[in-house]
Amino acid sequence: MSELDRSGQHVVIVGGGPGGYEAALVAAQLGAQVTLVDSDGLGGSAVLTDCVPSKTLIATAELMSDVRRARVLGIRLPEKSRDSQAELEVDLQVVNERVKALAAEQSADIARRVARDGVRVVQGRGRLQSNTRVVATLADGSTETLDADAILVATGAAPRTLPSAQPDGERILTWEQVYDLNEVPEKLIVVGSGVTGAEFASAYLALGVDVTLVSSRDRVLPGEDADASAVLEAVSVRRGMKVLGESRMESVTRDGDTVTVTLTDGRTVSGSHCILALGSVPNTADLGLEDVGVVTDDGGFIKVDRVSRTSARGVYAAGDCTGVLMLASVAAMQGRIAMWHFLGDAVAPLDLKKVSSNVFTAPEIATVGWSQKSVDAGEIEAEVVMLPLAGNPRAKMQGVKDGFVKLFCRPGTGIVVGGVVVGPRASELIHPVSLAVAESLTADHLAQAFTVYPSMSGSVAEAARRLHRV
Helix, strand or coil: HHHHHHCCCEEEEEEECCHHHHHHHHHCCCCCCCEEEEEECCHHHHCCCCCCHHHHHHHHHHHHHHCCHHHCCCCCCCCCCCCCHHHHCCCCHHHHHHHHHHHHHHHHHHHHHHHHHCEEEEEEEEEECCCCEEEEECCCCCEEEEEEEEEEECCCEEECCCCCCCCCCCCEEECHHHHHCCCCCCCEEEEEECHHHHHHHHHHHCCCCCEEEEECCCCCCCCCCCCHHHHHHHHHHHHCCCCECCCCCCEEECCCCCCEECCCCCCCEEECCCCEEECEEECCCCCCCCCHCCCCCCCCCCCCCCEEECCCCCCEECCCCCCCCCCHHHHHHHHHHHHHHHCCCCCCCHHHHEEEECCCCEEEEEEEECCCHHHHHCCCCCCEEEHHHCCCCHHHCCCCCCCEEEEECCCCCEEEEEEEEECHHHHCHHHHHHHHHHHHCHHHHHHHHCCCCCCHHHHHHHHHCCCCCC
């Protein structure tokens, strides 16, 4: 499709999260006319209530952890706080005000960017009337009909709740509601040990809160590398977290200032606050999807192929509403791919084996490519090496004792097909491994590239050297 042809194309995007606004930017760049229908604020939950807020909170928690180990590095704290971690305090109201301000600022930045690129934003709720028409219901109750050559649905997802565990926004909270807390919880119970539950449990523990993590599985982060989750759980318990494994929640109730979590085996756990981290449900109800032939699965997630097409001609979908891999980076790539595909630009189908992800706990857990579970199950043949960070000179300088680098490479060719990094800023350290996986580099390529001495990245090169075969 030529640029002239593209200029006559009208794309309507429903939802302003990463899948939506990134798609809008690509479509505008390629010369299409773009209208984005958004009801919650550009950036979506990723910017306003999820990724940006939670990682801002975690940044404060990380600083608290650094201060607590200052004496190990030779820093003398004021006499009052020298011998007691309890003397370190956090002003949660100030923290949360900063969290919300940064989220709003990021959303405003995105709004300015899409406006600068010529994207028209309609404030309202979009509903598909056909595979070529969206009706937007505006704040005043009026409607606007938008005809489209292609439609992208990027409406995201919301926290899952249960009839027996209903949030009240005060002491029983979803992860979107924690930023209204003005006082540090006296005793926090986190229900759910997936990524969201583990991150909040780790963050509040670092802020000095008494935390109990209720996990229905036999380990924290059951979807992550088993060695990595074992390190995280050991570190968390050592720092004072109570982890109740294989403990399924039956209900959560509140009586005054006390919240009680009842388990299916009859045990109860009481605290001052509870965060529900029970997964997500897609925002796909009442969008008119069924009427236009868009197929969803039993959970309501939109079924898409690797170029973001739905079952309805001309209708694409991106982000958490598809349930493909609920990461902001994946949502953004799905949105971009959809527009590249529709507008005839060069496009490569989504490859989940090249996606890097990170769990922002203490320590962080970053992964990319094939996993240890896949190797153990025989899904792929790979050589594996795991190198503890404790022997890294930079780690020793910083007082880091927990964590490792793990690499997977194909026997014979030595091509790197996956990796795991556990440690401080693992989200940054995974990047060279991600490049290796994306570009089919070998372990020798990684090993022979210069690394700074001393540096944490030196462990990536050292692990790669241990995979060298003569």
